[in-house]
Amino acid sequence: MNKREVFVIGLMSGTSLDGIDLVYVKFRKDDYAFFDILHAETVAYSKEWKQLLQNAIHFSSEELLVLDTTYGKHLGGVIDNFIHNYKIEKIDFIASHGHTILHQPEKGITLQIGSGEEIAKITKQKVVCDFRTQDVTLGGQGAPLVPIGDELLFSEYDFCLNLGGFSNVSFHKNGGRVAFDICPVNIVLNFYANKIGLEYDASGKIASEGKINKQLLEALNSLDFYKIAPPKSLGLEWVQQEIFPLIDSLETDISVILTTFVEHIAIQIATVIKNSDSVLITGGGVFNSFLMSRIECYANVKIKQSSDALINYKEALIFAFLGVLKIDNQVNCLKSVTGASKNHSSGVIFLP
Structure with a gap:
């Protein structure tokens, strides 16, 4: 990715289940600190999705596989609507955190659902996702990734x-x-x-x-x-x-x-x-x-307030940024932060 600017959709679903945060961001490749959040939105979960995600911790591995696919389709639909509603034309890729169901790094377990394959299929865009698994495999906590x-x-x-x-x-x-x-x-x-x-x-x-x-x-x-x-x-x-x-x-x-x-x-x-x-x-x-x-x-x-866009969408913004680093094969996971055996470039790429 040698372009001077890169346009990314980033999305994040947090443990508080407020909804799916989406951002459309332009990054400048010569200085990442110059970025623009062009559009941002939170899509609330329905009561059914909220209950499903809350209870998924008790699901069997087979049920989680099905949920991974179903939730990936849901994310794909949400992103498609976002693209349509804001008439977004330039997209280099989508970076998705997914939704964390299991996180027990001391046992080598972390699971973020939301099939990247399904998202890529529905949106017809390149997708970067699954940012935590590689870090846990390398002995890290798989979190936090935002640093x-x-x-x-x-x-x-x-x-x-x-x-x-x-x-x-x-x-x-x-x-x-x-x-x-x-x-x-x-x-x-x-x-x-x-x-x-x-x-x-x-x-x-x-x-x-x-x-x-x-x-x-x-x-x-x-x-x-x-x-x-x-x-x-x-x-x-x-x-x-x-x-x-x-x-x-x-x-x-x-x-x-x-x-x-x-x-x-x-x-x-x-x-x-x-x-x-x-x-x-x-x-x-x-x-x-x-x-x-x-x-x-x-x-x-005395804490100074930052902009509402940053308060609400910083994590979605940074997952978009983690995707930029992954696509360019640059380090996006720090061993000093997660305890992994080495710095590395984490994430899985799916093509449409």
Whole structure:
């Protein structure tokens, strides 16, 4: 790919199941930091798809194979609509993260569904996907993958922090990029908001009115994961095994749970970004103003808001960028971040 500019559709589906994020981006090949998000959209999941993706962790391998194909067809249709709606003509390729169903890198397991073959067939475009498997095969965590984008697209910031289903961070330290998952965020907050009939706790209003369960807060902050040195990553399995049973054993009031968990998130994030005024924060959690105020309080910082496009679509943007690097056979996975045996260019390419 020797052109000066490259046009890519990137898509991401996060663990919080907000929907499928799509971006249409133009990258400049001589300086990746000069990019334009030309179009962006989130396509919400139907109730049926949400339930299917939530329950897929319990599927058999045969059922997962079928779901991989079905979900790939769904993604293909969503991308086709996106291309049609925005009258997009120039497309060099599509880069898809897929949706994570299983992530247990310590057992050599990671699975992102959404067949690249089906997407390529439906859209009639080249597709790059499956960015995590190779890293896990090389002994890495397969996550986080965004830091190479942080390094090359957003180097002016001391910390790049994402608040999605989980919070993750990346920063430069001792001549290399360090990155890891910090703690769960929306995957827990939304789960308990759902119990009282809400999709999420808008702006953290319910959490802002509750009380803190000090015993629960202490138990959460004492979990073993927080004592492990990076590289480290989290998955839904860990939340189901460690977080939900712990919360349910110590508290039943939803407002108290939300307040206490927001406090827990803020404490864990503050241990990483404390006293830094150069933090790029993105992801849906940014719109939880109560959570943001608690992070600012514990970290002793005033966080500047970035653009809505960056807050909402940074991960989809960076998966588009990972695709650019893969197509050019450049490193897009850093061993300093994932713990893999070497830096490498990860992803699988499907032709239409």
